[in-house]
Amino acid sequence: MAAVVIVGSVGAAAATRWLGSTEEDEGGATAAGLTAMFQDYGNTSGTWLGADRTASVPLAGGRTLWLFSDTFLGRPAANGARPAESGLINNSAIVQQDGKLGRFFYGGTATAPEALVPAAATDEFHWIGDAVAGAGDTVQVLANRYRRSGAGPLDHQLIGTVLAGFSTDALTPGPVRELPLGDRVSWGSEVMPDGGHTYVYGTEVAGKMKFAHLARVAGTDLGGAWEFWTGSAWSTTESESARLLSGVGTNYGVRRVGNQYVLVTHENNLIFSADFVAYTADNPAGPFTGPHYLFSAPEVGSGHIVYDADLHQDLSPDGRLLISYNVNNLDEAVTYADSSIYRPRFVEAAWPPAGPSGKAPAVPQGLTAAADGAGTASLSWQPVTGDDVTYRVWRRDVTGGQTHFVRLPGDGPGAATQFRTDFLTNDHEYEFAVTATTEGGESERSAVALMKATVPPPDAPSGVTVKAHSDDGRVTVRWNTVPFVQLFKVFHRDLTAGQEKPEPAGSYPGTSATVGPLVHGHDYEITVVAVGGGGDSKPSDGARVVPSVARPPAPGQPVAEARADGSVHLTWAGVAPGLSYQVFRRDLSTTNEVGPPGLAKDTRFDTGKLIHGHEYEFTVAAVNSGGVGEQSPPVRVRAEVAAPTDSPARLRVEARPPGVVALSWQSTGAKWYRIYRRDLTAGQTEFVKEEIPVEGTSSLVHNLANGHQYDFAVAAIGDGGEGPRSKPVRKRMPSSLPSGVTARSDEPGAVTVTWREPWTGINYRVQLRDATAGEDWRTDPFPASNGRFQTALLTSGHRYEFRLQSPDGDNSATAAVTVK
Structure with missing residues (x-):
């Protein structure tokens, strides 16, 4: 289920155009047109089924970027229901152009969609804040990073804020970076460029209350240095950020309208309110006055919740506030039965609001407030003279830090001068005031009456029943109403698995909840706890259920x-x-x-x-x-394995005579390599490959000709073939020919030949000839080594020549001697 953030009160709308209105206004879009546009897109796009948040950013070319948080994917069933297989991503976007919603933007692929601003961990997600168009074709989006803290739709914890950059043409994501901000304020409830700064509003959750905060950056770059409003000055230290006012939603709208700054929010000073209100100030940091009651959302009367107001003044008709809000239901069975619930609604409210039509009645006098043991406050006051006078009751939770009075929801006292108000919190101090209303208008608030509430824990819910769905593992839990309680916690305990402690399944308003999926065929005990101003009740009696889970259908072709x-x-x-x-x-x-x-x-x-x-x-x-x-x-x-794309680097060659070089190179990640060589001395122009590949990053190459110059290269080998060769390395092999060849005759008919070898162990063949007799060269049948050769039976007085032939077939210098 898409998560929501909620709290508010009920009130009347003044000069508000509702969803059925189709009249056109010069200078802007209509609320009815925008509401219908998103309903039609959700029914026909086949991609975007519904979402919440609904921030808008004007782009170049008359386009509008719509940003969303939790987004369901797909198309509705024939009966308008949300199919069970509908995917959910935590944020997305749509670009509107020429009055029509166009392409839907998200991350991942069509078959595996992901959030547009992805999270780094599986138990984390990003909810979209607001955004601002930057320099060039870019837009900067603030997103709040949350971690899931439980199974319920309200179970999540703020852990930080990130800044994501996108191109405005294709919404190509740029870098997503964590901003140096803490986890107290979810920044980005509103982003408002104004003058030389961009103001960033945020929301702090403190118990049951939510408070607005304000930061700013110079210019429009949200990646710049942030300053925080302390209540009297700007500071670079976030912990010094002060509360502006209470009762805001997680997201709300702030815009400069005329010579005032107007803040529009869902009324969050009371829980599950239908009201949307405005506050005004002379500068972005306040102080804000109000509330001005704008309208009450009709969906609350159908058991839904409403939340997250935003202002869209770039699209607004003249003289009106164009406001969006979101609708949901904390019972999944309800939202899955009707996919149209989870889509944005738009309303237009006249601004500035109309003044009183006549003379307002006198201010009520003598207000008193007394606590009683049932957790309510009993109020009474003196009647105001006049015809058809009715009264409204206002309340402020002083202990909770509420900054402004809120009008209590419902019909109120009517013409009576006594009233009992409930939904108080134990040990909290409250201020109460009363106004009188007639056709001429509403009086100022009365003098304040103070009271400290005494609220016991509520009774445990009774009448708990549970029914298993036929095939999806979910169960629907129902219970009886508990006086003065609007929120309930549902728990389940897996008896089959031997679970001892009940596990929370979420918090829900009303008297029903759909929880799960639970494990097929396991026996569960379901309990419900009432959450009141005096704390939690005792658990209800347990109700047993065995969930049923049908095997899932086959996926489509991968x-x-x-x-x-x-x-x-x-x-x-x-x-x-x-x-x-x-x-x-x-x-x-x-x-x-x-x-x-x-x-x-x-x-x-x-x-x-x-x-x-x-x-x-x-x-x-x-x-x-x-x-x-x-x-x-x-x-x-x-399966195809591509040939390696990298050539080996840092090829080194070292000669190791006789006829051997040692090669080494840097690994490309391949296991096997091919060695290439060419003998430049022999006139080779093309490389010749070694037939047997080598494993690793080094090898010895044998059978090289001493004294020859070679080029060597190496290529990586993979299953898909051979990669590019390395840059060749050239090496001349040392010559194996001896130096200092001499011949001497010390005895008749005998000659001794000596030489110096370039390295030991070389076997030479000695060649000789009788120069006096004109002989050709002849080779001695026995190899010679160690620098010495002797021969006898030569002809005395004849001159003989000697030379040595290397194993490569090269001949040394010639030495001559006359035999004794």
Whole structure:
């Protein structure tokens, strides 16, 4: 269920045009037209089914950006109900142009939609505040970060504020950054550029009361330095921010209208009010006077709640306030039965309000207030002379920090001069006042009567019954009315699982609630606690129920996307909120068997790396406590691993004679690599690859020609092929030819040849010839090493020449000697 923030009072509307009005006003849109526009969009778009918050930002080109918080997706059923499979995202946007709502903007994909401003953790979410168009084609959006604190629609906790930047053309998201703000105030209830500053209003929740706060930045950049109003000056320290007034909603509207600043809010000084009120001030920081009662929302009479007022003066007709508000019901069964409930409503109120039509009656005198043991205040006052005089009662909770009197809801005392007011909080001090009304107008408020309330805890709810829905695991709980109680807490205890302590299922107004889903076939005990001004009641007697959960239907055919790393990304349309899914896989290229299913907590699933070139078939089944549903139609996809895109860097080469180099390089993340070489000395122009790839980032290359110059390169290898080669590195191999070759004859017919080897262990072949006899070179049959060779039986007096041939076939310098 979409979460809401609520509190308020009932009053009469003055000069207000309601939703059925179709008259046109020069200079603005009509409330009826805007309400109908969003109802039609929710019924026909197929994407945006309904949402709350409803902030508007004027954009260039006559466009309007509409921002929303919790947003349901899809289209209504034939009977107008919200389908159970409707997805929910926590924020979204629509751009209006030429009087029509256009594209719906959100994050993620069509098959796996996400919030436009995403959250970093699964138990967190962002609710949209307000926004301001920035320089160029940009808009800055403030969003409040919340963490879920329970199962109920009101169970959430503020943890911070973020700033998101978007382009205004495509709403392409920019960076989302956490602002250096605390968790006391939800900033962004209103963003109002005015003069050389942009003013940012926020809301502080303190017990049952909500208070307005004010900050500002120079210019229109919300990412700049913030200052906070302390009540008398501006400070750079947020903790010094002062309360402006009580009774605001989480979101409210502030605009400069004429020579005044007008603040419009749902009346939150009283709980579950139908009233919307205005306060006025001469500057953005107040002090604010009021309230001026604008209108009462009719939806409250149908058991719904209303909340979150906003002003849309850029769209407003002249002489009116154009106000939006949101509607919801804390019983999910109600909102799912009628998808039109959860859509914005628009109202126009004449501004400035009309004055009295005649002479107002005298101010009532002699007001007294006395507490009684039932938690009520008994008021009495002296009658005012005149015809058809009626009275209105006003109240201020001094202990709660209420800054302004609020008019009590309902019919009030009428013509009577006595009245009992309830819904007080124990040990709180209250101020009461009375006004007299006639056709001529309303008097000033009377002198204040003080009273400290004595409120006992309410009685435990009685008559608790619970009925299980036929197939979704939810149960509807009902109970009898408890006097002076507007809010109830519902608890469930899983007896089958042996749960000892009841678990909260949320807080609800009225006398019914739909909770769950609960576990199929488990025996539950349901209890209800009344929340009153004197605290919580004792739990009601328990009511037992066994929920029923039908197995979920099959999802539609998944969409499969082969990723470059060999994995497959699957998405599919959700069957219903809150379900998990099983993903089944068959390798059609091998055994064709279905392996164990993968598990997905939402409508996305990423496989691990699959076999390159194999074709796979996937199906998806939804899972709830009733079991695993039918599998979706299959989707087939071929796993493809892309060739590496990076070339190895930092290739190094070191010669290790004889005929060997050591190569090393920086890893690209691949496991295998291919080595390339070319012998420049031999005239090679193309690289020749080594047939056997190497594992790791180093290798030895053998069988190189000593003295030759080589280029070396390396490429990464993957299942999808070979990547680009590295930059080549050039290396000349050291020569294996000896130096200092000499020959001497120390004995008749014998010669000794000596040389210096470039490294040890080289075997040379000695070549010699009888130069005197004109012989050709001949090679001694035995290899020579260690720098020395001896031969005998040569012809004395003849001149002989000697040289050494290296293993590469190269010849050394020639040494000559005349044999003794």
